[in-house]
Each structure stands twice: as structure tokens, then as C-alpha cells.
Amino acid sequence: MAFPIPQLIHSPTSPLLNLTPLSLNPKIFQSSTPTPSPPHLNVLHHSRRRNSTSLLRCSASSFPEKHHTNSPNSDDVTELPLFPLPLVLFPGAILPLQIFEFRYRVMMHTLLQTDLRFGVIYNDAVTGLSEVGCVGEVIKHERLVDDRFFLICKGQERFRITKVVRTKPYLVARVAWLEDRPSPSADVDVDGLANEVETYMKDVIRLSNRLGGKAEKEVGDLRRNLFPTPFSFFVGSTFEGAPREQQALLELEDTGARLMREKETLKNTLNYLSAASAVKDVFPSSSSPSSPSS
Template sequence: MALPQLLSSTSSNFTLKSSLNPISSQPPSSLHSVRRIGRRKLRNIRCSASSLPEKHHNNNMNSPKTNDDVLELPLFPLPLVLFPGAILPLQIFEFRYRIMMHTLLHTDLRFGVIYTDSLSGTADVGCVGEIVKHERLVDDRFFLICKGQERFRISQIVRTKPYLVAAVSWLEDKPSGDGAPEDLDDLATEVEGYMRDVIRLSNRLNGKPEKEIGDLRRNLFPTPFSFFVGSTFEGAPREQQALLELEDTAARLRREKETLRNTLNYLSAASAVKDVFPSS
């Protein structure tokens, strides 16, 4: 679902998307990212090892950490944020990533998606993408359907050629330490309510017929639901990255509630203007 430009709690514009496969981007050119499978034109995505922050590089590139909580993971730096549970279609055609694909298809089918842009550089925290479906095309390109799994934090870069490999450690939410124990289910219900209102007003502004909005939470526990909500904030990847990095489900839900509340206020004002000036 495409909404007009909306206000968020971080002064970023974003689009709330209510589909189950909500990841999208505005990429440059090296991998192709596909929002929907079908006839839509593929968009190019550039992955560059040089965009990684210098702090991750290590002179001894062959000695990554090897304890139980750290492992090596091939990386895709992309101008988008993958959340646990979200779906990411990709088309691979650059030579180094075709090499990576041949390796992955004979191992565990998992790689790391890490957000990068020209202003903020490459993030420390990303999400594992697991290949759940793939098709090898005639010219050795690959079409993939990936699903977000665990979050990780980069410990160090192991090597940069022929593709990036990093030593990473897993990232999990911790119990809230702000001294304000909050019922996560109640908080998730509030967030779902704001989502419903945003979708309803967005449909009205876009001239879509009124219809019942289905179950947005889909019986998800609060933590995976918070990831689903974050994945719908299409068009604000920095805000999405901030949500991905939070290690507190309550804090993530509260931030999403604030963003949705600001968006709802904006849409309510836009709807009032449309009622007064219907031809504008």
C-alpha cells in the first residue's frame, strides 16, 4: 500500500505498507532488488566493500573469532533494511556474488544483509537472510527469495574479496531496563490499533473503497510483531535501522507507536483539508 509522504517521529518521511512482504528500496546498481515477483521492472543495487567503516578492518584477515557466539558470515551491503520474518526477493548477476551464491547453495543458504548509504556509511547491525527459494537463470544469474532470520552485529571484517565476509555475533532483545514494566501485549495491541487507523485514513485519501482491515498482528508475539511493524515503514531506512538495532521490544514498540501516532495526526489533518477542499 502506497501512502502519501508522511511525518514520522524522526522527521523522516515514510510509507506504511501493509503487505506481508514489505521490504523495498530506492537502490543504485549491482544486484537487483525486486519488490514484487511479476512484471515490475527490476531495480539495481550496488554492493561495495569500500563503504565498510574502517573500524571493522583487521590486519590479520585470517584470524576471526571462533567462540560459540561468533561465526563467519558472507555480507550483502544494501540500501535497505531486512527484518526478521520479512521477505526479500533478489536477482544476483554481479560476478563476485554469483561466486558467493555457488558457495551458499552448497552450504547453509544464509548470508548477512547490512544497511549502507552514502551519508551514514555501513551499519554495524544487520539481519541474516536465508534463501528459501532460488532459480538459476540461463546466463548464470540467480533469482532468490530470502527470509529474514536472526539479527547480528559485525565484530570484524574477515576478508573483502571476492566478496565480504565478517565475523558476527548474534543480537537478541533483552528485558526492559527502564524501570517501567509494561505489558507488551497491551503495547502491541495499541500499535496495531494505530496501524489500522493509518491504513484506513490512507485508503480514504487515496480514494480507495472502505473495507474491513484484516488481522494485522496475525497471532505474532510482541517481539516478532515489532519487527513486522518496522518492516512496513517503507521509505525511511534510517528509522528502520534504528528500530532493528534496539535490543528492547518495549522500546521498539513505543518508538513505532510514536511514529504511527505522528503519521495519524498528519493524515487526519490531510483528510480534514480534503473534506473542506475536495477538488484539491
């Protein structure tokens, strides 16, 4: 089932990285809270902007050390207003939005009188509406004179749609809450996996900075004492420009499986960067990994 989704405006500047199969932006690891710029469409998503504040930024400081301690019981079923978007929100991540379309302004008026929570659900023209999404809780908002809203939301619990109960004036669905289950394999060391993933992330950032002509420097602590589950969500939130892969990670209910998939993705990206770095050493005039050979 496909629903209309707001357009996204991307920064016209070139991306900091242009990787295959993954684009991972080192700036996403900054910890400052983003401030929305004056927007003119439903949603502004200025990812990969140089020398400016990104409107979609996920930082380790956004992710609680202990995650889902106050989550609803996974057996609970509730109705939740939904906001279909061509992006994926992870638990703990920060998402700035601008509400412009009439039906979502109506939704905001309702939310401001209730619990400030709605479901962010990935939707695109090819795959349609996903079944699994993440609750976005409004932590800051500004209402403008023309009844638009600026929001800063934080990802909370994941959910699965069990039934669409209303489509007008905005989408409302009955949802069940999701939590990661213990890995079926007792010998899976999720903490060790998380450390491996962090190492790969550091190597990807280091090499991508080198290819971008930046001075190499030691990458700091990315995990910041996060437990494996919230860390796996944080890692998924940094996979910029790959929403379908992010959706697949969001839907997994096994922390070990999610970390393993992220490890393989980062490993493949690192192999690509290593090859690109070797080419750059041989042909120093090459400006980027994607530059055609002369």
C-alpha cells in the same frame, strides 16, 4: 566504511501513499509469496507498485508465532558473508533478490554448497556500512543460463559485526548474534503496547485509503497472534521508504522500546493524515496530502 552497493530500481508509478514522516504501504499486509519479475540489475525492489505483485513484501504470515526459538546463542561468534544493500531486512520478512554482480555470484555458488545463509546489511553513501544486520536465508532460488540467480530470502537472526575479516571477492565479517533483552522497566506492558501499535496501524491504513479515494472498510487482524517481539519486527518492515528509521528499529535490543518508537512514528503519521483529511474535506478538489494549494 563504505562499500559499493547494487542499485535499486523503483516502480515508475506514483506511490500509493506519500506521507510525512512515514510512508506505510497497506499492500504490504498481503500474505501471498512474491515472484520476482525478469530483472536486469543486481537487485530489483518494486515497492509501491499498483495492480502488481511487490518484490519486497512483508506479511504477518511470514513471521512465526514464536520467534528465535532456534536462534544461535548470543555468545556465539561466527563468520558470515555479507551483502550490503540500501535497504533493511527484518527477522521474518521476505526479500526477493537478483544476483548479477560477479562477486555475489561467487558468493552464491559457495552458499549453495553450505547453509544458504548470508548477512543483509544496510549501507548507503552517507552513513556507510551499518554494524547491525539480519541473516537472510535462501528459501527458493533459480539459476539462469548466464549464471545470474533469482533468490527469495527470509529474514532470520540479527547480528552485530565485530570484525571485517575479508573484503574480496565479497565481504566477510565475524559477527555476534543479537536477541532482545528484557525491558529494564518491569512495569512495561509489551503486549499492551503491541495492541496499541496495531490500532494505530489500522487507523493509518484506513485514513490513507480514504485520502487515496478508496472505499473505507474494516482493516482485519494485523497482529495475527504474533508475540510482541516478532510483531515489532513486522511493524518495522512496513515502514517503507525510511531505511534509516528501519535500521534504528532493527538495532534496538528492547521490544518495549522498539514498539514505543513505532507507536510514536505511527501516531505522528496519523496526526498528519488527520490534518490532510480535514483539508480534503474543506477543499474536495485537493487530490493528495502533498498537493499545493491554489
